[in-house]
Amino acid sequence: MVSNQTGGTSCIQPQVEGVYIPLRNDYGLKDFQFSSPELELTQHFVGPKHRGAGATSGLDAGDADFIDDVLSRSGLSEAISVDRRQLSHSHEAWVHVVIKADESNDEDLAMFTGFGPYPRHGILTWANSD
Secondary structure (H helix, E strand, O other): OEEOOEOHHHOEOOEEOOOOOOOOOEEEOOOOEEEOHHHHHHHHHHOOOOOOOOOOOOOOHHHHHHHHHHHHHOOOOOOEEEOHHHHHHOEOOEEEEEEOOOOOOOHHHHHHOOOOOOOEEEEEEOOOOO
16 A cells, blocks of 8 residues: 655545655755756645645646646656546645556666556655645
C-alpha cells in the first residue's frame, strides 16, 4: 500500500496499492541545487489559484495542462500524462495519470521499465505543500 499526505492544508491521506517509483528528483553537485518537477507543481498549488487549499474538489483542464507542461519540460511526457477522465478524483499531490510507455531508453528511468502492457493507470504524487 502506498500513501502520502496530500491536499494542501486539508491533509488528505489517500492510499493506493502499487509500486512507488521516484522520478526526476535531482541534486546538482556542481551548483548544490535541488531540481525536480515537484518544485513547480508545489508552487502551482500554493499560488493564487489554489492558495494551498489542495484543490480537493478536483482539478480542472488548466491544472491538467500545467501539470502536463511540467512533465514535458522534465522529459517525462512521452511516458506520463494527466488522466483527464480522472480530474474530479485528483487534487494537489495526488494526480491520476496514464503511463503511456516504457521509458527503457532513458537511463534515469531504468527502474520504470517492465510494467507493460501499456497504457497503465497511476498516481503522480509529491510532498504536500502545507
